[in-house]
Amino acid sequence: MAVARTRSVALVGVTGRTVEVEADVGNGLSGIHLIGLPDTALSEARDRVRSAVVNSTYPWPDARIIVSLFPASLPKRGSQFDLAIAVAILGAAGVVPVERIAEPFFLGELGLDGRIRPVRGVLPSILSAAKAGDVTIVVPAGNAAEATLVPDVKVVPIAHLRELVEWLRRGDDPPEPQVEESVDHTPTSIIAPAVDLADVVGQPVARRALEVCAAGGHNLWMLGPPGTGKTLLAERLPTLLPDLDLDHALEVTAIHSVAGVLSPNAAMMSRPPFVSPHHTATSAAIIGGGSTIVRPGAVSLAHRGLLFMDEAPEFPRHVLDALRQPLESGRVTVSRSAGSVTFPARFMLVLAANPCPCAQAQDQGESCQCSPTVRRRYLGRLSGPLLDRVDMKVTVVRASRRELMADRQFVETSKTVAERVLVARERAAKRLAGTPWRTNAEIPSSLLHADYRPSTVAMKPVTACLDSGALSARGLDRVVRVAWTLADLAGKDRPEAEETTAALHFWLGAKS
Template sequence: MAVARTFAVALNGLDGHVVEVEADIAPGLPAFVLIGLPDTALGESRERVRAAAVNAGCPLTQRKLTINLSPAALRKQGSGFDLAIAVAALAASGDVGVESVSGVVHLGELGLDGRLRPIPGVLPSVAAARRAGFAKVMVPTANAEEAELVEGIRVIAVASLRDAAIWHGAGFSPEPVDPVGLPAAGARSNEDDGALDMIDVLGNDEAIEALTVAAAGGHHVSMVGPPGAGKTMLAARLPGILPDLTDDEALEVTSILSLVGAPIGRELMRRPPFEAPHHTASAISIVGGGSGRIVPGAVVRATNGVLFLDEAPEFPARVLDVLRQPLEAGTITVHRANGVAAFPARFQLVLAANPCPCGRYGSPDDECTCTPIARRRYLARLSGPLLDRVDIRLSVRRLSVAAMRASRAGGSPISGHEPESTSGSSAAIRQRVVEARAVAAERLAATPWTRNAHVSGSWLRTGPRHLPHAVTSSLDRAFERGAITMRGFDRTLRLAWTLADLDSASTPTAHHVGAALFLRRGMGS
């Protein structure tokens, strides 16, 4: 009997690699041999596939069956190869068409009753199959809607191994079964952030304008203030003023949700994600890992969105330090004994902290009991290298009723905009952000970047858009005094360009550079 071949997909992070599944039947004692560097879950597929085939009414051969997963040097993980192994074995024994199975990518886990169970990572797997040139993919019924999000490939949904065999030409009579469904948890909605509107934030016009600048340029933010000052409220509403994701960003975000096993709806996620891990989170939960399949961490799940660390000084220093590399590179590579996985990790970081351990320092009503040394040690938990990567630093104060009412009377000290445009609804602020990003995208059309926060510092300093000394004189003096680092110099220039984009200015002025330096060195401090 000739060797039968079909295909599956092995995921390494978000990257999918098409795997050829070969089945060979040879004379000898009954055996089921699986080779090709499978992990434990995949190695156990021998028993799952054999039992599923028997209970589905299409038993496998009783001769020696060898399954090879090629390329053999590539690690294969998980139970998503079950369907491909089963149909390849059936094709080798002549129960289904060899030519039919060779043109389809098969994804799915088999239950002992022969039904197909949904698996995580279907969306990136189908996208990898399409990139490899395949026109058809077979998936469990529960994963069909998710797979159909990838355009240009035919999705074949089957509920059981018997249905899959019949589709490939087996002479079995159909036996209806109830498809295995997805978990009861609902899929994330594109309107999840609609209830959190910036108009609910009162008396913090300066902070709202600063977050508008952060959203327009993709800048990182830190907020220091006593409890009740509105830090968490502001951070939770930042995704609401971010623009909808582009097609590529939406596919990336939805693929990450698929990879972690979250239910996927009928459309790609168009709203930026928001991740807020607790301060007891470990470094592995932040960056990703696991003893088996490498699972994305919070920095990956926040890709193209916001990562909010509330009570940031309470996070262990080791956890905070792992953020440095993804903040600079926009990617994270997780190394474990069972393999290496690379993930996207370009997000906006928002840090929130109390001014001291008791949280009352600077409050006009409460007396702080912390010593100056205790206050310095508390905030020193946020290391200098980490804070140097934060573009905007806010000092948020609790406001009185009189100050809250008077806050609407004047414009923002950052850019001088009228208060209606800085303290309006999230939809109105989002429109300003969209317009500013469009200006930046047009200016950067001939470069690899689309947002100001991602632009190379050397390009800003020496490229065609470099600013004259008369405009950057305040920034130059701060650098000469050692008040900011070279990284801080570049990040301040990026902020100045974002402020200019919000003002629809063709180039930053000295006022924009001064306002950027004001934001960089700690607004309101």
């Protein structure tokens, strides 16, 4: 008997850290000792591993077993280390060749009968392990579809511990990954959407605002009474967005894998996500949190996609204000007693609100039961600093029958608008080539007033509002970014006075 070593991966947020698993079987009182800052779920691996090995008809060493997880200072959480611990013990006991388990990574939770169960976070774990070069990773068969998304990695899907041990003993080629036939391999980019922008009639300004938001990645606030189409508009915004690039698709899929909301046999998420939390959601549900294992919240699940908050004033004010930091930085850091975890959170925010609690439309002669103080207090839950981070604001009103009939001839399908959005994004990407940014909404303030500053003539409407105090410095940056998007949609090389005026109009509040 000797010391056996193998490797696994520990997840810290959506980042993986290589963990070396050592097992020593030697003289002493019979028992298994696990060291290396394990949590409760990992400490219980001692009983799971022993039952899985015995029920797989392999001898369990009647000796003192020490399992060490290195680095010892890194907290280890979860049950994904079960397989690596079992393999290390079997290697130290001489059941499998030690040299065969030294290089591969092992991920998986063991059942008491030896079955290898799927675990969360396989994709980010493999992405981190792949940085070591040409690696082999053993994963549960239920995670095979997710694991094969990473290129240039040899994935070995295993369903049972006995199957794994016999393969390690034989030393032959690993089995090829097989995805269940029930999985739909149709790319999500060609699946017909269930909704279309042509369904929304009577709101031409709001439809134009959606197009601009999709082209530049901007935030949007819609204010209006019920029945004016705010929710319909927000639900159709994802149909205007282009497919995710490969690196962004891997990011999004990895976050959903860590959160445990990714189907075991799901393909890569090639479409921007759409997340719409209920207004009773807590701060931890929106931002992320957890007492032991920190999970990503709605802002991270909406990464590279859309976060829609319907009935926004109904959310607690501290939850709404918590959005301010991720809207600026594109990431969110959750701090707990066990440490801090950072999740990516680069999303488009869409807020929808009624003008008052009773939601009666004042422009149609209906009697509103709310006093000015009540209306001001209701909308006051959306703080000034939060709205200052919203690029475009649109007031939607109820359209008359004549307006609805007249607007039907001007509505366009999502496919038609999405083509213009794609062309505008390509223009922006070409302009931003060589930088880490791909949309106008991501351009930092320093470059907006240097390389990407519009001409003095074009900036006149904006500087006038800045001088009068109607526009803040942050609002100035937002207006310039929207102006660049309007220029991209118009096919212009730089924004002119027409684009800056329109962008300023959207920031101050356009009326549909």
